[in-house]
Amino acid sequence: MKALVFEQFGGPEVLHYQEIERPTVGPDEVLVKTKAIGLNFADVYRRKGNYHLSGQPPYILGYEGAGIVEEVGSGVSSIQKGDRIAFADVPYANAEFVAVPEEKAIPLPESISFETAASVLLQGLTAHYLVHDSYQIKEGDTALVHAAAGGVGQLLTQMITILGGKVIGLTSSAEKAETAKNAGTHEVYLYGDEWVDKVLKMTEGKGVDVAFESVGATLSDSFAATRIGGTVVFFGMAGGDPAPVDPRMLMDTSKTITGGDLWNVLTSKEERIKRSIQLFDWIADGKLKIAEPVQFPLKDGKQAHELLESRKSTGKLLLMP
Numbered sequence: 001m002k003a004l005v006f007e008q009f010g011g012p013e014v015l016h017y018q019e020i021e022r023p024t025v026g027p028d029e030v031l032v033k034t035k036a037i038g039l040n041f042a043d044v045y046r047r048k049g050n051y052h053l054s055g056q057p058p059y060i061l062g063y064e065g066a067g068i069v070e071e072v073g074s075g076v077s078s079i080q081k082g083d084r085i086a087f088a089d090v091p092y093a094n095a096e097f098v099a100v101p102e103e104k105a106i107p108l109p110e111s112i113s114f115e116t117a118a119s120v121l122l123q124g125l126t127a128h129y130l131v132h133d134s135y136q137i138k139e140g141d142t143a144l145v146h147a148a149a150g151g152v153g154q155l156l157t158q159m160i161t162i163l164g165g166k167v168i169g170l171t172s173s174a175e176k177a178e179t180a181k182n183a184g185t186h187e188v189y190l191y192g193d194e195w196v197d198k199v200l201k202m203t204e205g206k207g208v209d210v211a212f213e214s215v216g217a218t219l220s221d222s223f224a225a226t227r228i229g230g231t232v233v234f235f236g237m238a239g240g241d242p243a244p245v246d247p248r249m250l251m252d253t254s255k256t257i258t259g260g261d262l263w264n265v266l267t268s269k270e271e272r273i274k275r276s277i278q279l280f281d282w283i284a285d286g287k288l289k290i291a292e293p294v295q296f297p298l299k300d301g302k303q304a305h306e307l308l309e310s311r312k313s314t315g316k317l318l319l320m321p
Helices: 041-048 114-134 151-162 174-183 195-202 219-224 247-253 269-284 298-310
Strands: 002-006 016-019 029-039 065-072 084-087 097-101 142-145 166-171 187-190 208-213 226-234 256-259 294-297 317-320
Touching: 002 298, 016 298, 029 084, 029 114, 029 298, 041 298, 065 097, 065 114, 084 097, 084 114, 114 151, 114 269, 114 317, 142 151, 151 166, 151 174, 166 174, 166 195, 174 187, 187 195, 195 219, 208 219, 219 226, 294 298, 298 317
Parallel strands: 142 166, 142 208, 166 187, 208 226, 226 256, 294 317
Antiparallel strands: 002 016, 029 065, 029 097, 029 317, 065 084
């Protein structure tokens, strides 16, 4: 089979497309012929060597995708050859075939395309736990969403709206601000402006109920824009490490900081399927709209990585076998 691989850590130029051995399916696994593969920033971090990789080169990136079951392990009972499935946390997905553990296979309804599934699962499940587990959005809440034009940001904005909240978005450009508005933000401010002052003015000096912080370097500003007794959800640091948080500030303002990681939530097959079904239902009902993904042939993965790292893209990038 063909796969996108690399032998050493570095920039997009280390990626290349080559023939490798097809994975062997264990008794509790199924072999999936991939139809669409999601590209995520975690793939960039792994390519650079920031995240640990097991095994020996050639390394294969990718943790998210969708396709058709080609072969079923001897111990698998809930999946048959020909089934459409998706997966959100299975390694070595940047290939024509992927071995997927039965417990991580998510049944894909006919109403959801392979492209949509590969576009929504990791980012959609992330947004889902943020608004249900890290902070439960309530009717009338005002939320601040960082990087509101990004993949998670657009989905997070829509979910907050579905649950009755209002979103103030932050983006880096006027073009991205339009994308955020199209996703349903009530208002959008640019990082280059005095956005904390603008958020406070819009909320009559009180601040937002919750800030979803994914930039890292802006953590202290998120606290400044959050009301007394409010919450900051820290779930990413795309813009650099955050400054330390002073516990005395938390005490004096009764504010809360909580962290979030998807893998602490997707701990069972039941959780994966239950949460995925809600995503698929929202999409089928037209409540959750998925931006048209930018597609690259898998062999052109280098160019896809370059675009992702440029931060000029909005929405999802897919690799197509």
